[in-house]
Amino acid sequence: MSIVGHSFLSSNDISVEDINKIFTRASLFKREYESKGRIDHLVNQGSLGQKVITLIFSEPSTRTRTSFQMAALRLGLRVVSLDNMAVSSMKKGETIADTLRNVAAMWPDIIVARFNDDIESYDVVKNSKIPVINAGIGTHEHPTQALLDAFTILDSRGQIEGEKVLIVGDVLHSRVANSNLILLRKLGAEIAYCAPIEFQPKNDDWADVRQFPDRDEAVKWASVIMGLRIQKERHMGAAGSIALTVAAYRDKYRIGGDQLNHFQQDGILLHPGPVNRGVEFSNYVLSDSRCKVLNQVTNGVFVRASLLSFTLGLEVKEA
Amino acid sequence: MSIVGHSFLSSNDISVEDINKIFTRASLFKREYESKGRIDHLVNQGSLGQKVITLIFSEPSTRTRTSFQMAALRLGLRVVSLDNMAVSSMKKGETIADTLRNVAAMWPDIIVARFNDDIESYDVVKNSKIPVINAGIGTHEHPTQALLDAFTILDSRGQIEGEKVLIVGDVLHSRVANSNLILLRKLGAEIAYCAPIEFQPKNDDWADVRQFPDRDEAVKWASVIMGLRIQKERHMGAAGSIALTVAAYRDKYRIGGDQLNHFQQDGILLHPGPVNRGVEFSNYVLSDSRCKVLNQVTNGVFVRASLLSFTLGLEVKEA
């Protein structure tokens, strides 16, 4: 299966060959942008027309939404953004499934979507003739985040195969972790995780994944540390459903200066953001040169530009 | 009067000749998009420049707002969208009239507006040198919805003249019904309605319109059934001002399978959306091939693209 003209809903949807094509093009885009300040001239404008990407986000999202917009605009695509989709629909009593059917009926070239799915809306997405890119549908996957994470590993470490990727934190509630597990394994990385019992994954994909009970031992093993956001407001503290306190989490799972001292000199640290400073990573870690959190954000634009251009079947000239 | 450079505030503003021009061009746009995936190349880009459409919506609107954006972007126009206009203005104590004066002073090429009007703001709109397109100003009209409804009848039925259009539901509170009555009559269609006493129209335009007390008889008469949204949250139930219950409405006015059986085989069903599933139309009706609700949404983009291009005086090449 090729990516051209198809939805991208899961890391399972994409072959190693296509991933490599996406990464090669993302890399070309990044280099070209760094030298010339633009990438649109690499895209075959003759066949382009006024392509329109529709973003449907049911919750505010600085990072992912803006990243897709930047990616689209850099390519010369146009964007319609329905930020208040859920609010707008719900106010009028329309289901998400019906909103999706309506947006698709306007014939955008690609739909980029984030919303809490249900059986009917997921069905609309699965059967959509318009390609849909999953930017966080439901709780299971966030595959473009995994793509940009993998690209950042490749970009910083020179390879993905054989890398030892340690995922630390709230694996249970993380669609990022799920998408990364599938994608990084497909590309030959070794995955392990370290998480308090409350945040350990339960689905089958994780059954055979190595678990480190001890953070410090895990850090010594890893070449890549991927922190995951702790959703304090949802899960922890007085109002939350989990007994674990932020202080207790920090004590045993935060990556700080002590851990960095035992982390390999050319290792890297990743985090999908936004980071809770002092919780998942200390401020000291965030200012270390091995921390690639902002590089991930930069790479995200070029990886998504690459993905969008492939999905649209656009030809790209070598510079 | 020609549409070039003029506001479009009411179905009364437009001649049959201009309607036909708009439909011919909308049809060209749709065919061209279906075969080539673009329409911007039909527009004379040489004279275009960076034309900017400003959308001013004081309430969230998935359908109409997104449709105008898609239409503008497909043509190669640019869009500035002020979604929170009313909120933003009101917070600072500015009237809608003054907000409109300010937006007009930025010299956009067209203003597309939806807001609750008052005498002063309507006056600003009436006297605006910038063409204003009514996307739901006040409660009286929504003329671009009527245009796309009429276009869908033409597209699906091959003509408008002689069609028997039955409007069912909340005619009283519907700016869509008002705009359709004026437009469809101008194009030679016969109009009738069927509505509970609480939703029957009171203004003079409707005085001589045929009324069917009985839904089933009305359906047998019609070639086109146009459902209208029941605004449950505003008018019905415990908090509403109308004694009629949703169940009582459904019982006598919903179009369901029983009605479809007596509806002509090549008839069509329309609805401006969002549909309250099971209230105005049953799910069975919504999945029937005669139901053109999503076709209306698709056609809306091309009809609005056509209208925008005429308002701007853009020349369009035959493909």
Next chain:
Amino acid sequence: MSIVGHSFLSSNDISVEDINKIFTRASLFKREYESKGRIDHLVNQGSLGQKVITLIFSEPSTRTRTSFQMAALRLGLRVVSLDNMAVSSMKKGETIADTLRNVAAMWPDIIVARFNDDIESYDVVKNSKIPVINAGIGTHEHPTQALLDAFTILDSRGQIEGEKVLIVGDVLHSRVANSNLILLRKLGAEIAYCAPIEFQPKNDDWADVRQFPDRDEAVKWASVIMGLRIQKERHMGAAGSIALTVAAYRDKYRIGGDQLNHFQQDGILLHPGPVNRGVEFSNYVLSDSRCKVLNQVTNGVFVRASLLSFTLGLEVKEA
């Protein structure tokens, strides 16, 4: 220091030479737009590519935000607008400083920002490699408003040097007044103010500025009257912190018909908007031909287009 590639955070950042260049180009843009309905053809598109301006506004802003969007689109630039930045960030517990770091990491060409700053976020802005334009950061300055005010004086009065600019109203809380004081003095204007004790400025820049206790005497002195918005909801009345009532303000500081009679025939009145009708200016004043409030709005688009084009280093052809 040149403006090309640099941030514009304060009226102090810009030389008289650069101001004159910006005004000359803004004037060219305005004339060209009036005759041809476009300005993008003056910009060297060959070197342009798909330049992207990112707007980060933490509060709704009809005027400034829309003005920057219009300016960017007229030039042929693309815009990503993060209106709900603060909401979106704060919901997830991210600081404004971290949001800014992330947006900058997406490599937009210019960031236009309005937010309540703190030491850390201001530091991010000061050290940003991406040029940042201050559209109301914190409470101290709003330098593009000062630019458009000065341009409007030049446009309407033929010069700035020697003009007698009277600032009336809430000088204390006005970033507009601060930016204008610095800019207009640099350009040779004489500044004075007239304000109730509660609204008199306290910072050192204002120490030697002439103060008129009496409005009517001040008006006779002035060639330009600049009203400032009274933020009733913040400072006055029952819930506010200031004893002064709106009625008392009106009585001694409103500019009305009586004042106009003593104002010079070719003088002009300015206001950054939104005007509280009947408070700062009477309705009569707002409809007087000397009142240039809407001209300011029009000029704002061309001044900002000029500033954006200089910041990006774009060459502009003489028409």
